Amino acid sequence: MRVTAQKKAETRERIVAEALQLFEKKGFADTTTRDIARAAGIATGTMFNYFDSKEALAMTVFADVLKTAGTEVQQRLTGCESIAEALFAFITTGLRHLDPHRRYVGEVYENTMTPFAIPGACAEADAVRQTHLETVWQLVVARAGQCTRALDDFEILTSHLYWSLYLAVVAFWSRDDSPNQEDTLAMLDRTTRLFAQSLNVEDTDYPPNQQDAELSTPEME
Amino acid sequence: MRVTAQKKAETRERIVAEALQLFEKKGFADTTTRDIARAAGIATGTMFNYFDSKEALAMTVFADVLKTAGTEVQQRLTGCESIAEALFAFITTGLRHLDPHRRYVGEVYENTMTPFAIPGACAEADAVRQTHLETVWQLVVARAGQCTRALDDFEILTSHLYWSLYLAVVAFWSRDDSPNQEDTLAMLDRTTRLFAQSLNVEDTDYPPNQQDAELSTPEME
DNA sequence: AAATTATTGTGACCATGCTCATTTTTTCTC
DNA sequence: GAGAAAAAATGAGCATGGTCACAATAATTT
Numbered sequence: 199m200r201v202t203a204q205k206k207a208e209t210r211e212r213i214v215a216e217a218l219q220l221f222e223k224k225g226f227a228d229t230t231t232r233d234i235a236r237a238a239g240i241a242t243g244t245m246f247n248y249f250d251s252k253e254a255l256a257m258t259v260f261a262d263v264l265k266t267a268g269t270e271v272q273q274r275l276t277g278c279e280s281i282a283e284a285l286f287a288f289i290t291t292g293l294r295h296l297d298p299h300r301r302y303v304g305e306v307y308e309n310t311m312t313p314f315a316i317p318g319a320c321a322e323a324d325a326v327r328q329t330h331l332e333t334v335w336q337l338v339v340a341r342a343g344q345c346t347r348a349l350d351d352f353e354i355l356t357s358h359l360y361w362s363l364y365l366a367v368v369a370f371w372s373r374d375d376s377p378n379q380e381d382t383l384a385m386l387d388r389t390t391r392l393f394a395q396s397l398n399v400e401d402t403d404y405p406p407n408q409q410d411a412e413l414s415t416p417e418m419e
Numbered sequence: 420m421r422v423t424a425q426k427k428a429e430t431r432e433r434i435v436a437e438a439l440q441l442f443e444k445k446g447f448a449d450t451t452t453r454d455i456a457r458a459a460g461i462a463t464g465t466m467f468n469y470f471d472s473k474e475a476l477a478m479t480v481f482a483d484v485l486k487t488a489g490t491e492v493q494q495r496l497t498g499c500e501s502i503a504e505a506l507f508a509f510i511t512t513g514l515r516h517l518d519p520h521r522r523y524v525g526e527v528y529e530n531t532m533t534p535f536a537i538p539g540a541c542a543e544a545d546a547v548r549q550t551h552l553e554t555v556w557q558l559v560v561a562r563a564g565q566c567t568r569a570l571d572d573f574e575i576l577t578s579h580l581y582w583s584l585y586l587a588v589v590a591f592w593s594r595d596d597s598p599n600q601e602d603t604l605a606m607l608d609r610t611t612r613l614f615a616q617s618l619n620v621e622d623t624d625y626p627p628n629q630q631d632a633e634l635s636t637p638e639m640e
Numbered sequence: 641a642a643a644t645t646a647t648t649g650t651g652a653c654c655a656t657g658c659t660c661a662t663t664t665t666t667t668c669t670c
Numbered sequence: 671g672a673g674a675a676a677a678a679a680t681g682a683g684c685a686t687g688g689t690c691a692c693a694a695t696a697a698t699t700t
Contacts, residue, residue, distance in 0.1 A: 453687095464690085467688065
């Protein structure tokens with residue numbers, strides 16, 4: 199490793215380390231990029247030579263942490279029969295690894311991971327979401343025998359629904375003050391069951407004729 | 420009505436009207452509060468005498484629109500037997516009224532309505548959400564016979580799940596370029612069925628023993 | 641109608657995320 | 671090692687949402 203490359207890596211690590219400490223102490227929004235720069239002993243602009251944005255800095259850390267969780271989770275999954283069980287194991291593993299950042303994860307997710315966030319605005323966030331959804335996809339396919347619904351539309355609708363439910367869990371967890379976040383576990387249990395259920399089609403209890411509803415206001419003449 | 424009161428109302432209306440026009444043309448983020456002030460013929464600070472924030476300005480309009488939708492929807496609901504059907508009618512009515520603002524609704528919802536948003540940060544947003552959830556609650560209770568799940572925990576878990584699913588629909592709709600947003604209708608159909616299904620408990624297909632999972636990293640000694 | 645009080649408008653000013661021309665440091669070439 | 675080229679650091683500066691002390695205007699009192 200060449201000298202400057204090493205120095206660069208050190209600086210990068212210093213930025214990350216100091217940023218995390220500040221986020222933990224004051225939250226994400228109340229930590230300014232100038233705070234981070236001062237703590238890391240660099241100029242205000244330097245941080246942006248390493249990370250595209252303040253969010254990208256935080257998401258980089260989350261991505262690291264979740265990557266570790268991802269390798270760990272593969273073993274656990276083999277023991278899970280049902281889709282709901284597997285999802286439960288996958289998500290709890292991720293949350294456990296995110297635990298040190300629990301108090302400010304929401305501030306970052308709000309503007310990067312939400313379905314309202316513009317795709318492409320934060321590459322790190324997009325990557326985290328995609329990896330997560332791919333894992334879910336594999337996890338479901340490996341247990342496809344439990345599903346009566348065709349899975350080929352996973353990308354189109356199911357992934358939207360899944361992702362929003364997952365975000366609900368993360369948001370709940372990030373504010374959960376119950377001992378050991380047991381309320382989150384209950385919610386997650388319910389959520390994973392709900393999602394697994396949604397992969398079975400038996401839901402024609404009323405006719406699908408409402409499709410002729412109009413969402414856009416008809417043009418006046 | 421006193422003279423100044425009238426003038427004040429006029430100014431307020433002018434702010435709203437010009438803001439909407441600008442939002443429509445350039446989006447929410449790309450419209451600055453200075454743009455709005457200039458268009459409305461007031462000083463930059465004046466806008467904040469009328470609205471707490473840029474988001475609050477937009478949410479005020481959404482609240483108005485949804486209030487109108489709310490009165491309209493009560494009639495429609497009487498025709499709906501099932502919970503899913505009723506939800507479908509309720510949500511489509513709201514979306515139809517929001518249609519003129521479709522392109523920038525997401526930019527506002529992202530930071531005010533998401534489960535990550537800090538409650539109390541935007542009073543208008545909180546009110547809209549609460550009203551929406553109350554309507555859903557009534558709508559469900561009036562059809563409680565269809566539910567095997569006890570409804571008394573609605574506030575605790577169900578409302579979180581419902582709200583996140585609803586946001587998924589809104590986000591999807593706000594970017595839906597299919598003719599007449601028919602893709603949104605399909606998604607909404609699926610979503611409302613899914614949610615209605617979740618009000619029935621028959622989901623004990625695997626033991627709930629995973630509750631002993633640990634979310635927080637155990638302290639090292 | 642003058643004086644006083646209450647309401648509303650104003651724009652200079654602040655904090656902050658981020659940019660970018662310039663400067664400093666490092667690496668490469670001879 | 672001197673000079674050139676490439677990489678990295680710098681911090682003044684920009685745009686923007688929002689604040690606030692003060693100014694202007696309207697309403698009330700005498």
